[in-house]
Amino acid sequence: MPDLDPPQRQATDALMLTGFWYRALPADRVHRNQLHKATLPEIPLVIGRDRVGQPFALRDSCPHRGMPLNCGKFEGENLECGYHGWQFDVHNGQCQLIPSLTSDQNLKVDRIYAGSYPCEDQDGFIWVYIHDPGAPGAGFAPPTDAPDPAPQVEKFTSKYKLAYLQAEMPVSIDHGIIGLMDPAHGPFVHQAWWWRTQHSIHEKKKNFEPIPNGFRMAAHTPSSNSAPYKLLRLYADADSITTTIDFVLPNIRTETIRAGKYWFSSLTTVTPITRSHCRIDVVAAWNLFRWVPFVPDVLKFVFAKFVEQDRRTMELQAEGLKHNPHLMLIDDADRPAKWYFQLKAAHLEAKRTGSEMKHPMQGPVTLRWRS
Ligand code: FES
Ligand SMILES: [Fe+2]
Numbered sequence: 001m002p003d004l005d006p007p008q009r010q011a012t013d014a015l016m017l018t019g020f021w022y023r024a025l026p027a028d029r030v031h032r033n034q035l036h037k038a039t040l041p042e043i044p045l046v047i048g049r050d051r052v053g054q055p056f057a058l059r060d061s062c063p064h065r066g067m068p069l070n071c072g073k074f075e076g077e078n079l080e081c082g083y084h085g086w087q088f089d090v091h092n093g094q095c096q097l098i099p100s101l102t103s104d105q106n107l108k109v110d111r112i113y114a115g116s117y118p119c120e121d122q123d124g125f126i127w128v129y130i131h132d133p134g135a136p137g138a139g140f141a142p143p144t145d146a147p148d149p150a151p152q153v154e155k156f157t158s159k160y161k162l163a164y165l166q167a168e169m170p171v172s173i174d175h176g177i178i179g180l181m182d183p184a185h186g187p188f189v190h191q192a193w194w195w196r197t198q199h200s201i202h203e204k205k206k207n208f209e210p211i212p213n214g215f216r217m218a219a220h221t222p223s224s225n226s227a228p229y230k231l232l233r234l235y236a237d238a239d240s241i242t243t244t245i246d247f248v249l250p251n252i253r254t255e256t257i258r259a260g261k262y263w264f265s266s267l268t269t270v271t272p273i274t275r276s277h278c279r280i281d282v283v284a285a286w287n288l289f290r291w292v293p294f295v296p297d298v299l300k301f302v303f304a305k306f307v308e309q310d311r312r313t314m315e316l317q318a319e320g321l322k323h324n325p326h327l328m329l330i331d332d333a334d335r336p337a338k339w340y341f342q343l344k345a346a347h348l349e350a351k352r353t354g355s356e357m358k359h360p361m362q363g364p365v366t367l368r369w370r371s
Contacts, residue, residue, distance in 0.1 A: 016041035016272035017250040018132045021150045023125045023269050023281045030126055033076040040130055041272045051076030056090040057128045059115030088114045092143050118146040123153045123283050124164050153267040153285045163300055164283045167311040170318040173272035178337035186371045189309050205368045210361035214248030215339055249343055262288040332367040
């Protein structure tokens with residue numbers, strides 16, 4: 001039985017990947033001319049919106065003497081540090097003014113930067129691109145762009161509804177993610193009289209295939225006890241319903257369900273906050289029931305219930321993990337978790353050697369488990 005390299009023993013940079021976009025804050029919490037704190041893979045950030053609503057993200061530490069910039073003054077343009085009044089352009093971090101300089105002191109102010117991160121407003125969240133760390137002691141340089149735009153929830157029509165849910169969990173990103181992709185906890189964690197009971201447990205067989213940076217549970221008629229599926233059954237006949245679930249590094253699970261002209265799609269992320277803390281954010285978009293009152297609320301209620309059950313479970317699990325126990329992953333139910341660890345290792349290896357990433361899956365695989 002293969003062991004699991006316990007996340008609590010991994011090096012920080014192997015546990016929390018850089019060079020990716022991460023969700024930082026719900027967009028509706030970040031108002032113009034205001035500053036907010038956030039932490040993404042242990043990096044303190046100050047996030048805000050300028051006068052016209054454009055979001056920005058800076059390292060929450062003044063390059064002068066480390067004062068948190070969120071304690072500074074910001075009225076929609078430059079951010080002024082609260083300690084000695086240095087001012088920074090919020091979008092590129094460039095220093096604009098050092099009040100203590102006399103007219104004959106020719107320090108090149110514009111060569112000083114507060115660390116700045118690419119930032120996007122996407123599907124109700126502020127996303128921040130976390131670069132790979134630069135050389136130690138190099139200071140901050142002008143910002144570089146992210147190689148790709150932030151991920152988006154897939155949408156199939158121009159009109160749709162969007163909702164989000166989030167929950168903080170006191171476990172590492174790895175436990176958050178493998179908990180999210182774990183098929184065997186359903187009957188024990190997600191029980192409800194109106195939903196399913198332990199007695200509904202039955203054997204399942206699912207096809208998986210490799211995709212770039214991840215794997216896909218191939219399009220199929222969804223499990224008869226999945227939430228959106230039960231609702232979709234009211235609208236379309238069972239045979240026309242297909243669903244695809246993808247996982248891609250570093251932390252993204254997307255689910256797409258289509259039934260004729262109706263669709264439901266979600267993009268869930270598990271974001272590393274610190275090495276022992278992560279946050280799950282679910283953003284869902286759909287075009288069914290748009291005109292029916294209450295149905296979105298029912299959907300949100302069902303999802304909230306699920307997320308809360310997972311959160312509570314991980315809170316309890318964190319108690320057990322404190323003692324650094326020996327852990328194991330078993331076939332077939334924990335195979336997606338094994339793929340996750342293998343994908344991560346392959347990604348880090350490709351980065352280390354500068355070669356192309358070697359995907360751990362050779363081809364399609366069928367997994368069987370009872371849940
Ligand atoms: S610490 Fe920020 S201006 Fe001195
Ligand atoms: Fe769950």
